[in-house]
Amino acid sequence: MFHHITVLKEEAVEGLRVRPDGIYVDCTLGGAGHSEAIAQKLIPGQGRLIGLDQDDNALAHARERLKPYGEAVTLVKSNFRRLIEALRKAGVPETNGMPRVDGVLFDLGVSSPQLDEADRGFSYNQDAELDMRMDRSQPLSAKDIVNGWDEADIARILRDYGEEKFARNIARQIVQARAKAPIETTGELAELIKAGIPAAARRTGPHPAKRSFQAIRIAVNDELEAFREALLQAIDCVRPGGRIAVITFHSLEDRICKMTFAKEVAACRCPPDFPVCVCGGGGGRLRLTPRKPIVPSERELEANNRARSAKLRIAEKLEDTSQI
Numbered sequence: 001m002f003h004h005i006t007v008l009k010e011e012a013v014e015g016l017r018v019r020p021d022g023i024y025v026d027c028t029l030g031g032a033g034h035s036e037a038i039a040q041k042l043i044p045g046q047g048r049l050i051g052l053d054q055d056d057n058a059l060a061h062a063r064e065r066l067k068p069y070g071e072a073v074t075l076v077k078s079n080f081r082r083l084i085e086a087l088r089k090a091g092v093p094e095t096n097g098m099p100r101v102d103g104v105l106f107d108l109g110v111s112s113p114q115l116d117e118a119d120r121g122f123s124y125n126q127d128a129e130l131d132m133r134m135d136r137s138q139p140l141s142a143k144d145i146v147n148g149w150d151e152a153d154i155a156r157i158l159r160d161y162g163e164e165k166f167a168r169n170i171a172r173q174i175v176q177a178r179a180k181a182p183i184e185t186t187g188e189l190a191e192l193i194k195a196g197i198p199a200a201a202r203r204t205g206p207h208p209a210k211r212s213f214q215a216i217r218i219a220v221n222d223e224l225e226a227f228r229e230a231l232l233q234a235i236d237c238v239r240p241g242g243r244i245a246v247i248t249f250h251s252l253e254d255r256i257c258k259m260t261f262a263k264e265v266a267a268c269r270c271p272p273d274f275p276v277c278v279c280g281g282g283g284g285r286l287r288l289t290p291r292k293p294i295v296p297s298e299r300e301l302e303a304n305n306r307a308r309s310a311k312l313r314i315a316e317k318l319e320d321t322s323q324i
Contacts, residue, residue, distance in 0.1 A: 006033025007109060007307040011294050012245045013037040015314040021046035022102030022242075023092060027080035027230060029053035032062035034105055039069040050090045050101075051075045052083070054135035079135065080106070081226035083233040102242040104234040108227065109249045109310065110217070122217060124209035127187030132213075132220045142216050146183050151175045161224070161252065162215030170196030170212055189213075214250070224252055231260050235285060238317045243289070249309045254293070261286060261315050286315040 012034055018024060020043040026035040029051040039049050049072060053059050059075055066073045078086040087099035094100065110122065121131030121142060132142040145154070151171045158167035173196040174183065183189055190209040194202060202208045218224060234244050248254040266284035275290045293311040300307055 005304045005306070006031060006037075007107065007304065007310045008247055008294065008296060008300070008312045009033050009037055011312055012105060012107070012247060013041070015245045015289075015294070015312065016103040016105060016243050018042070019047070019102055023048045023050070023100070024103045024105070025050045025052065025083070025087065025101050025234075025237075026105050026107075027052050027083065027234070028105070028107045029062050029075065030055075030058055030107060030109075032058075032065045034107060035062065035073070036065060036069075038105070039066060039073055042069070042072050044070065044072055047072060048092075049073045050087060050092065052078050052080050052086055054079050056136070079226055080230040081233075083230050084237065087237065099237055100239050101237050102239055104238060104242075104244045105247075106227070106230070106234075106245070107247045108223075108253050109247065109306070121186055122213070124186055124190040124193075124207060124213050127185050130184060130186055130189060132217045134221050138221075140220055142189075142220050143182075143184065145216055145219060146174055146189060147178050157219045158212050158215045160215075161218040162211035162213075163251070164211040164215065166197045166201070167212075172196065186213075218252075224256060227253060228256050228260070231257065235260075235264055235315075235317070240317050243314055243316045244286075245312060245314045247310055247312050249311075254311050254313075257313050261288060261313060265315070266318055285318055287318055289314050289316050 018041040092099040130143040155167045155171035158164040193209040264286040296307040
């Protein structure tokens with residue numbers, strides 16, 4: 001059973017300003033909550049939704065959920081870092097050699113079923129074989145990293161991707177343990193991580209393995225670089241007047257989104273307290289709308305605590321400079 005609570009659904013879909021005859025891309029199909037909300041706004045035979053995911057379980061669930069929308073929906077198994085390739089595969093019309101769409105959505109949260117189903121190997125709360133692959137056909141898994149990478153590289157990803165203060169201690173525990181026998185399960189790894197963190201630090205904050213598991217998952221799936229590549233492709237593909245909506249759950253993802261948008265944003269002369277740019281700016285391809293990220297309401301947080309770290313950033317395409 002694939003059950004996932006969609007975060008910031010109304011805010012994200014509203015931010016895209018869906019046109020009934022437009023073409024929209026959900027780069028992170030997941031539970032299809034955002035996709036369904038977009039599809040409901042499309043006119044059959046005119047509007048289109050392209051849904052991407054690399055997880056076969058998510059695609060199967062989405063295919064059933066979105067069946068009522070018929071040919072308006074096209075699902076593609078793909079990592080979103082191959083966004084342009086996926087749009088061409090879906091037959092999206094091109095202008096000057098580039099597929100053109102009216103809006104792109106990214107929801108970078110890991111789907112609840114991936115976290116909750118023990119056999120996916122994402123969870124430190126359930127003992128299972130180490131895996132953490134979003135696409136189970138890819139070769140690299142968490143087991144490969146913890147048993148094959150050298151100590152310095154393991155410490156680096158724990159520090160950089162998990163912001164783990166005790167990264168070196170944890171990496172040392174992992175390397176010492178695997179010298180005796182391979183690390184096979186999430187339970188074994190969680191215990192080694194605990195052993196690398198001082199007792200006083202383990203008594204406060206989230207589960208001691210949370211940051212390290214997150215870091216290893218990001219490394220397994222190359223999530224940050226994939227997102228960076230996909231976001232740049234999305235900016236290229238969106239038509240003038242179209243929008244890109246990005247929901248992040250991690251400071252590193254949000255930083256990539258914020259900095260990428262900032263490099264592309266038009267210079268704005270509006271007073272800093274204006275929520276939306278009204279001057280039109282100049283010299284860039286994007287404008288932020290609104291300027292600051294949108295966060296979940298208290299009501300949503302009460303219903304879904306996993307939404308607590310979510311941020312939604314929206315940018316609108318101003319000028320298609322690739323055609324000039």
